[in-house]
Amino acid sequence: MAAEGDLKLLGLSVSPFVVRVRMALHMKGLSYEYIEQDLFNKSELLLKSNPVEKKVPVLIHDGKTILDSSAIVQYIDEVWAAMGPSILPVDPYDRAASRFWAAYADDKLFSAYVGINRATTKVERAEKVSETVAVLERLEEAFAKQSNGKAFFAGDSVGYLDLAVGCHLHWLKAQRKMFGVVFLEAGRTPLLAGWAKRFAETDAAKEVVPDTDVVMEYAKKRQAYRAAVAVAAATAK
Ligand SMILES: N[C@@H](CCC(=O)N[C@@H](CS)C(=O)NCC(=O)O)C(=O)O
Incomplete structure (x- = not known):
């Protein structure tokens, strides 16, 4: 097995929190399977992996789920301390x-x-x-x-x-x-x-x-989605 083990990342390419984790993985030189998510239609895998917040990023390492981008970056830094530069300061x-x-x-x-x-x-x-x-x-x-x-x-x-x-x-x-x-x-x-x-x-x-x-395309999609939800809510009243 490779040094990283079985590593999967559920993400959304434009998400800042996902970008943060992907940069950390890149700094450590780790290979991983990237699985892009549709947040308008969440996958079973995402719902099962992060039932509390239903958010990305989710890192799955040898079947273990790690949530929240800051916690994930710290996890990466600790588990692969010997690979690449230290991400957190040493002091x-x-x-x-x-x-x-x-x-x-x-x-x-x-x-x-x-x-x-x-x-x-x-x-x-x-x-x-x-x-x-x-x-x-x-x-x-x-x-x-x-x-x-x-x-x-x-x-x-x-x-x-x-x-x-x-x-x-x-x-x-x-x-x-x-x-x-x-x-x-x-x-x-x-x-x-x-x-x-x-x-x-x-x-x-x-x-x-x-x-x-x-990024702009995604922002517009989000705006259109929010507007549609607002119209639906107003019509339902
Ligand atoms: N504190 C979380 C925030 C993650 C987050 O807000 N992710 C957004 C994408 S930018 C998300 O998945 N949103 C899905 C939703 O709110 O339904 C982290 O750092 O990982």
Whole structure:
């Protein structure tokens, strides 16, 4: 059996959380079977593997199910510690700080920018844009502290926090095209703007990050789905 054993990933190519896990797998040089999911029509395998949240990503390692992208990345880093670079920092203080900021990005960044897509009025959209900008400004401060003047959050190469924030960049790029909002501009968040360019040039990002057009297409499909659900709910009243 290969070093990785039997490894399967249930995913959605545009999902930031799936991108995060796929980049980690790539960094470790692991081969795996990737099984794309249709979240509009969830598969038996997904429902059975993640009955609590019914979400992707799901990693299945030798029949064991591992859920939640952060937990999965940490699992990958621990199980295949001897393969590829260490994803989490080795120093306990740096590890704790990376986990803190990654949790912050999960909690605040995703909900802020997804809100831009979900907004039904201009005012609501503008609020979500400001919220996204505020989170990015905080992450700019985090970058200044964590990177110590180096290229990435983790130093000279990509680590846990880079994956945690970098996995969202394709969505910010798509929103620029969809709504004309420019995030990560040199004027406001110069450090993150430079980092985002370097991140996009890494092998892991090039291998895994989907094209902006694919992201936009999915965003439009989601919007149409939400609109149809709203109409159905209103007619049922
Ligand atoms: N905290 C989870 C979040 C995963 C998540 O939100 N996945 C979304 C795709 S981006 C999903 O599967 N949504 C399905 C649904 O909400 O029905 C993680 O980090 O893995």
